Amino acid sequence: MDILYWILVYLITFCGMEFMAWFTHKYVMHGFLWSLHKDHHKKDHGSWWERNDTFFIFYAIVSISCFVGWRYFGFWAGLPIGLGIFSYGVTYFMVHDIFIHQRFKMFRNANNWYARGIRRAHKIHHKHLGKGEGECFGMLFPPLKYFKK
Helix, strand or coil: HHHHHHHHHHHHHHHHHHHHHHHHHHHHHHHCCCHHHHHHHHHCEEEEECCHHHHHHHHHHHHHHHHHHHHHHHHCCHHHHHHHHHHHHHHEEEEEEEECCCCCCCCCCCCCHHHHHHHHHHHHCCCCCCCCCCCCCCCCCCCCHCCCC
16 A cells, blocks of 8 residues: 555656746746846856756755655655656656757657647747746646647
């Protein structure tokens, strides 16, 4: 029965991270930490590393802390929560940084309905370069209006 709880906690965490991505993007990245996020909208340097990548490090620390809590402090939910955060981070990186922004030249020819919808939604968000402009949404499940033909 424990495995069912672990799977449930993992799935809730993974799906909950989509809300966290939206919330963090709208109120933190386009809010008080705009200074770290703005180079993602308007690149002002020649480096592969963006200041915006700091947000990945934050969530990695949260995930690692969950693993530590599970391993050393008996926090049973630490493992499925940590794995849920980690899995969402990997998925987000694959979709956002690799597929959409082409930081690595992979998945260039993907052209199914989901790929087109994700690209369209992200393009709408990036057409605004300022802090307070543009629509914010989670990366994996943007509003359905972007998936129309």
